[in-house]
Amino acid sequence: MNITVLGAGAWGTAMAVQAATRHPTRLWARDAGQVARMQATRRNERYLREVELPPSLMLSADLHASVAHGEPGLIIVATPMSALREMLQTLPPGASVLWLCKGFQAGTGWLGHEVARAVRPQARSGVLSGPSFAQEVAAGRPTALVAASFDDSLCQQAVDAFHGDTLRIYTSNDPVGVEVGGAVKNVLSIATGIADGLQLGLNARAALITRGLAEMARLGVALGGRVETFMGLSGLGDLVLTATGDLSRNRRVGLLLAGGKALPDILRELGHVAEGVYSAGMVLQRARAAGIEMPITEVVVALLEGRVSPQDAVSALMRREARAEG
Numbered sequence: 001m002n003i004t005v006l007g008a009g010a011w012g013t014a015m016a017v018q019a020a021t022r023h024p025t026r027l028w029a030r031d032a033g034q035v036a037r038m039q040a041t042r043r044n045e046r047y048l049r050e051v052e053l054p055p056s057l058m059l060s061a062d063l064h065a066s067v068a069h070g071e072p073g074l075i076i077v078a079t080p081m082s083a084l085r086e087m088l089q090t091l092p093p094g095a096s097v098l099w100l101c102k103g104f105q106a107g108t109g110w111l112g113h114e115v116a117r118a119v120r121p122q123a124r125s126g127v128l129s130g131p132s133f134a135q136e137v138a139a140g141r142p143t144a145l146v147a148a149s150f151d152d153s154l155c156q157q158a159v160d161a162f163h164g165d166t167l168r169i170y171t172s173n174d175p176v177g178v179e180v181g182g183a184v185k186n187v188l189s190i191a192t193g194i195a196d197g198l199q200l201g202l203n204a205r206a207a208l209i210t211r212g213l214a215e216m217a218r219l220g221v222a223l224g225g226r227v228e229t230f231m232g233l234s235g236l237g238d239l240v241l242t243a244t245g246d247l248s249r250n251r252r253v254g255l256l257l258a259g260g261k262a263l264p265d266i267l268r269e270l271g272h273v274a275e276g277v278y279s280a281g282m283v284l285q286r287a288r289a290a291g292i293e294m295p296i297t298e299v300v301v302a303l304l305e306g307r308v309s310p311q312d313a314v315s316a317l318m319r320r321e322a323r324a325e326g
Contacts, residue, residue, distance in 0.1 A: 002026075003161055004070025005078050006063075006087055008034060010047040010134035010272065011100050012078025017138045018167055020057035023073070027059050028066035035061040047272070051138040063090060071095045074161050076128070080273045081105055084112055088119045096124045096154055098147065102182035103275040104282035109289075111179040111223075113150075124154045127175050128162075129182040130233040131241035133248075137167065144168040146233045148178035170233060177225025181216060181235035184297070185242050186250045186276030187283050188212035191296050192243040193254020194303070194310050208296065209243050215294045219283070222290040250276040257303060258310045280304055295320060 001023045005016040008029035016027040029035050038044055042053045053059075060066050067075065067090060074096050077087045081103035091097055097120075099112050110118070116125040126149025137143050147158035147169055155171035163169040172178055191212065195204045216239065217230040229235055242248045253274050256266045267277065280301045287294045299313040308316065 001157075001161055002069055002071075002073035003076065004028065004066045004074075005076045006066065007078030007083075007100075008038070008044060008047070008059075009078060009080075010044075011137075012076070013044045013048045013051070013053075014134040014138035015076055015078065015100065015128075015162070016057055017051060017054060018140075018162060018164075019076075020054045022164065023161060024069075025057055026066050026069045027057060028063060029059070029061055030063075032061040035059050048134060048138055050135060067091060067095070074098065074157055076100065081112070081275060082278070085115050085119055088116055088125075091120065091123070093120065093123055096157060098126050098128045098149075098154070098158055100128055101275070102129060102179070102186060103279035104183055104286065106278060106282065109282040109286050111176070111183065113175045113179060124151045125149065126151065126154050126158070127179055127182070128158060128169075129178050129238065130170075131237040133241070133245060135247060140166045142166055142168075144170065144233055144237075146170045146172050146178055148172040148175040148234070150175065172229065172232075172234075174226045174229045176223055177220045177229030178234040180220035180223060180225050181230055181238055183275070183279050184212075184216040184219060184283055185235075185239040186274070187280045187297050187300050188216070188239060188276075189242040189248055189250035190254040190257070190274075190276045190280070190304075191300050193248075193251035193256075194258045194300075194313065195254075196251070197255040197258025198310055198314065200314065205244070209239060212243075212296050213239055215292075215296055218292050219287050219290065219294065222292050223286065249274040253277060263304060263306075276300075277304060 003019045003023050003025045005012045005027045019025040077099040081101040130145035132143050147155045159169045192208050284301050302308045303313045
């Protein structure tokens with residue numbers, strides 16, 4: 001199977017490394033200079049410097065040729081959510097595509113499947129998500145992901161492409177739930193990073209994760225997802241990883257906000273996209289439109305917009321009236 005990965009960030013590079021061990025794989029980057037450096041060093045020094053690129057992995061800055069390579073097989077879009085629409089518009093109608101990005105599109109508030117429905121309504125498309133740090137996937141550490149699509153044959157294609165000794169691929173026909181989990185967990189991870197940065201303790205972290213999961217599920221079900229999806233890899237699994245793992249960029253944002261750093265300085269220091277920063281407002285927008293209460297998300301948005309301090313955000317949550325858990 002021919003596989004093309006569009007986007008040579010950490011996550012796209014990691015999946016390309018995995019695919020290249022078994023399939024003819026091409027990794028596309030927008031920056032020709034980056035491609036030249038990767039070809040010379042066989043490393044992605046900017047995003048994944050610890051991992052050597054296998055000799056079989058083809059590298060290219062030619063988008064047309066890269067799409068043509070993957071059209072008979074599988075195309076993986078590994079750009080940030082902000083570029084998903086643009087990437088989908090470049091693909092021919094018959095191409096099979098999965099995206100790795102997690103979040104809501106700025107402006108429209110759409111999830112990936114909603115963007116795809118607008119751009120390529122008849123095409124085979126879906127999402128590949130789950131608890132995973134790029135460094136560990138590229139290094140071949142055991143990881144489990146879920147491929148979700150309304151098209152069962154596309155899910156099976158993802159299994160054929162990536163399932164192996166170190167990477168398990170589960171399948172789901174609930175892309176709505178999978179995408180909501182992948183988007184909302186980034187926002188909740190900022191909240192847990194703030195709590196950890198303020199040294200509020202493990203009790204507070206556990207409470208935030210648990211109540212955050214409830215927020216995630218409420219929104220997901222309102223948007224058409226299934227509640228059981230949020231107990232799986234793309235819900236609880238991804239939330240636990242991103243909220244507690246030291247490699248999490250979104251958690252890092254929360255830690256630094258708690259330490260008093262300004263958000264623009266934090267984003268410059270990270271050097272990578274922290275999707276929760278860009279998705280938080282859209283998550284809240286969709287929740288309000290659906291009549292869903294998301295108090296943790298609300299205080300994260302207020303903090304990112306500079307309307308409250310980390311300490312005030314915590315106080316706002318703790319002052320809420322008592323209620324039944326369910």
